[in-house]
Amino acid sequence: MKFRISRSALTEAVSQVSKAVSQKTTVPILTGIKVTVDEDGLWLTGSNSDLTIQVTIPSKQDDKEIVNMERIGSVVLPGRIFSDIVRKLPGEEVEWVVDERWKTTLRSAQAQFELKGLDPEEYPQLPQLREDQMFSMPADLLQSLIRQTGFAVSTSEARGVLTGVLWQLQEGTLTFVATDSHRLSRRQAEVETSAELTIQNVVVPGKSLSELAKILGDQNGWVDVVLSDNQIMVRADQLLFFSRLLEGTYPDTNRVIPQGGKTEVIASSKELLQSVDRAALISRDGRDNVIKCTLKEEGRVLIHSAAQDVGSVQEEVTARIKGEEMSISFNAQYMLDALRAVDSDEIQILFTGTMTPFVIQPADRDNALHLIVPIRTR
Amino acid sequence: MKFRISRSALTEAVSQVSKAVSQKTTVPILTGIKVTVDEDGLWLTGSNSDLTIQVTIPSKQDDKEIVNMERIGSVVLPGRIFSDIVRKLPGEEVEWVVDERWKTTLRSAQAQFELKGLDPEEYPQLPQLREDQMFSMPADLLQSLIRQTGFAVSTSEARGVLTGVLWQLQEGTLTFVATDSHRLSRRQAEVETSAELTIQNVVVPGKSLSELAKILGDQNGWVDVVLSDNQIMVRADQLLFFSRLLEGTYPDTNRVIPQGGKTEVIASSKELLQSVDRAALISRDGRDNVIKCTLKEEGRVLIHSAAQDVGSVQEEVTARIKGEEMSISFNAQYMLDALRAVDSDEIQILFTGTMTPFVIQPADRDNALHLIVPIRTR
The missing domain is CATH 3.10.150.10 (DNA Polymerase III, subunit A, domain 2)
Structure with missing residues (x-):
């Protein structure tokens, strides 16, 4: 040589x-x-x-x-x-x-x-994949799908399939779902493929996807995705990426996503993100990292958190609010992750009750969704 | 309030x-x-x-x-x-x-x-210092003195005064000395003070100085330095910095610095630094991080290192060499620290023998000096 x-x-x-x-x-x-x-x-x-x-x-x-x-x-x-x-x-x-x-x-x-x-x-041989289950999409779109869902996977190895992201394909629409059972993120996109190709239960480890997202940052143009029973391959210009798949059946998450809501809030993504980010400075020192959100009919969202040894914080964000006034408590980190993943100027939050999951979406699109389970407080 | x-x-x-x-x-x-x-x-x-x-x-x-x-x-x-x-x-x-x-x-x-x-x-009161032992110097000069000596202090708390940098002042010349007994760095500069002021045995903790160097990066203009028996104060614009001093007598290091040499080498600081840096990729996997340097009369410095499980490296740097040919082994990290501290295009190295300390200096000035004790190899 x-x-x-x-x-x-x-x-x-x-x-x-x-x-x-x-x-x-x-x-x-x-x-x-x-x-x-x-x-x-x-x-x-x-x-x-x-x-x-x-x-x-x-x-x-x-x-x-x-x-x-x-x-x-x-x-x-x-x-x-x-x-x-x-x-x-x-x-x-x-x-x-x-x-x-x-x-x-x-x-x-x-x-x-x-x-x-x-x-x-x-050195181990590369996996050999038949190319009958294949679709194509822009590299930066695949990167967005990973970045906007991958944070929601479970980080506990004991949780099996929940440490991965579910990939589904039906009628040309690719859906990513990730959940650690306290929150869920879902993102959809159109891809190029034969109309008949349906993918049901492909679960890719979160860690593999986070490496893939880094690599896709250097790629222009399109990538091909090829699937087999236990491997996924992503093919870009001069690059092949393989990951094993997770075994097991991913739970059906469609039924946990509420279809309507009692209260709808539309606010500036940036303002809400910054307010929650500041409130988290206090909540991170308390138990469960809890912040409380109170919706006022006249168009104000009050954000509050207190930690016994440190002090408290009160924030206010103006918003368009339709429906019942209510107060709801949740994990500040889950909210920050979701708000950071929304790449839209305005977000819509749909509350279904103080003890039932609520849904965060970009206000102008329905291809992304983040669900958070509230925390019961005294 | x-x-x-x-x-x-x-x-x-x-x-x-x-x-x-x-x-x-x-x-x-x-x-x-x-x-x-x-x-x-x-x-x-x-x-x-x-x-x-x-x-x-x-x-x-x-x-x-x-x-x-x-x-x-x-x-x-x-x-x-x-x-x-x-x-x-x-x-x-x-x-x-x-x-x-x-x-x-x-x-x-x-x-x-x-x-x-x-x-x-x-909250503890600020130390009160009488201002009779005082001198002044540019903030960036003080920062250079710290950066060019501080790396040589001992990091082992058990070494007492050797975890600090010795400050001496005589006839308007400020001298910093640091040593961990395997290597020594010394840097001198003129400062503004009354001619009579002599400082003999002030030892400032290395950790305090590394914080001081960071702060001095934001400062323009001059700083005042005030000394007492157990505290040092540095006064800059809108800022006061205090550090306790280390107790104990700093050893006399003048006698370990050789006054002449058997072989003198003058080389490009950058070329030598890059060669040693590459050789260290191999030596860091071996025992004691040793590299070997061979001086050839015709004007070549050969740098060699080998680690049993990894492999070996051979580098060559052209240099002006006067005196005996010889081979000498030393810790690569000590050499890298010294070469990085020399802010001069050319360096001079003075070898006194294969088993005695050698001295690294900027080729065009004698206000800085780094001494390294060689390692005995088979």
């Missing part, structure tokens, strides 16, 4: 693949990055067994030579040190030689590193 | 004072910030018993009213939450009322906070 490669192209690819590389050493080979070179270019693969990222560096890009291959081959290099070295190499180009015992020499300007490589045959 | 104050002025002052506020609750009152108002303005004080910071906000600045005082008084507010609240208040102005039981009401636009305050009489 012998080749030369542009350092900047290598640095970028290594930084993407590193996101998947295992920090734990339970499977030692997975702390490495697999590097393969042939006539078409270079492949880098990182994995932590839950998720896998493969990045391609083509031999040529825009008629410029990126990889100059002399002898094909493959090697696994220790992930952390390899990515630190690549980032700090002095030259424009890296010369790369691997001997038959996987000893790897990297030369760049006045620096020369020798690293102990591992046998690439020991 | 009742007044109104510009929120931006308050935010800035609170952020400075917060650097001193205790995170530990061993002395509960010190987790608070003391606030005092009178006709001249507002005083904020934070302390963790080792160091104390007091910031003044004058009633008027450039003919603009900053503080509008209605009733003088003083209160201690919980530090962390108070500074979070101030940063997030919505209005331009903060209205402030404290009742006789220290209950404090802060109002700003639509937000109102009530905080449980504490009796300001319980």
Whole structure:
């Protein structure tokens, strides 16, 4: 295995693949990055067994030579040190030689590193997926769907499927649902697919999705999503992302979403977010992080919180209010997460009663929804 | 106690004072910030018993009213939450009322906070220093002296005076010395003072100085330094900084600094720093973080490191070399710290032998010096 490669192209690819590389050493080979070179270019693969990222560096890009291959081959290099070295190499180009015992020499300007490589045959194969269950969507739209639901998954490993986000597809509409049973977030979007494709119970781990959202930040254009029984693959330009799926049946959440309300509030998302954010400075020192919201018919929302040893806060937000006056208490963090996820100037909140879940939505759209279960207070 | 104050002025002052506020609750009152108002303005004080910071906000600045005082008084507010609240208040102005039981009401636009305050009489008094031992210097020069020596103090509390930086003053020259007995850094500068003032054994805790260096970053112009038997005070515009001194006699370090050398190396600071930085990627995985440096008469410095499980690195830096060829091994981190502290394009290194300390200096000045004790290798 012998080749030369542009350092900047290598640095970028290594930084993407590193996101998947295992920090734990339970499977030692997975702390490495697999590097393969042939006539078409270079492949880098990182994995932590839950998720896998493969990045391609083509031999040529825009008629410029990126990889100059002399002898094909493959090697696994220790992930952390390899990515630190690549980032700090002095030259424009890296010369790369691997001997038959996987000893790897990297030369760049006045620096020369020798690293102990591992046998690439020991590295797990990429999952093979049939491409019959597939749809396409813009990369930034997929990122929004993840960002606007992923925070609501349960962080307790014991909660099984609730640590993941449910993906459903019906008649071209993709729906993401996440809940930890105290709150729920749902987001929908149209995607490009064959009309017949229906997906019912695909649950993707929240942790995988949060890595995917980071990677999608660097991507323009569209991505393909391919599903199998136990894997999901997202294919972007020069990048493949795989994640295992969670086993088990996701609960039916449609019945918990109220269809009407007793009181409807429409307010500025920003004003309400800032007020709740300040109130949370007090509530976080109390039990359960509770703040209380009182709706006044004349168009005021009063936000109140008190913590015994610290003090109290009273905030006021003007709003358009229809329906009954009421007071309701809830977890400040859940409210902050939901308000931050709404990318609309105005939000609508639909209250159904002081002890029943309420719904937060953008005021001008019905493709996103956040539900919060109130807290019983004295 | 009742007044109104510009929120931006308050935010800035609170952020400075917060650097001193205790995170530990061993002395509960010190987790608070003391606030005092009178006709001249507002005083904020934070302390963790080792160091104390007091910031003044004058009633008027450039003919603009900053503080509008209605009733003088003083209160201690919980530090962390108070500074979070101030940063997030919505209005331009903060209205402030404290009742006789220290209950404090802060109002700003639509937000109102009530905080449980504490009796300001319980808060420790500021140290009183006689101003007979005093000198003056530019704030940024004092910051440089701290930054170029402070990293060399011992971080082990058991090392007593070695956890501090020695300040000496003689004939108008201020000298800072820090050592953890494996390396030493010394920096000198001219200051403004009466010719007779001599300071011999003032040792300021490294932690206090690192906070002082941060604060000095916001200061223009000159600072006054006042010394007593057990306290140091630094006075800048609208700011007082106090630190206790360390007890004990600092060792005489002059005799460990070699006066000549066997081999002199002059090299580019940046090239050498980058080479050592890369070599450290390998050495940090080995024992003692050792790298080896070989000086070649023809003008090359070879830098080498190897770690059994990882691999090895070989770097080369061109240099002007006078004297014997030799090889010497040392801790990579000590070298990096010293090279980063030298603010000169070229550095001079003076080697006295493979097992005796060597000296790193800027090539064009003799006001700074870093000494490193080599490591014996097989």
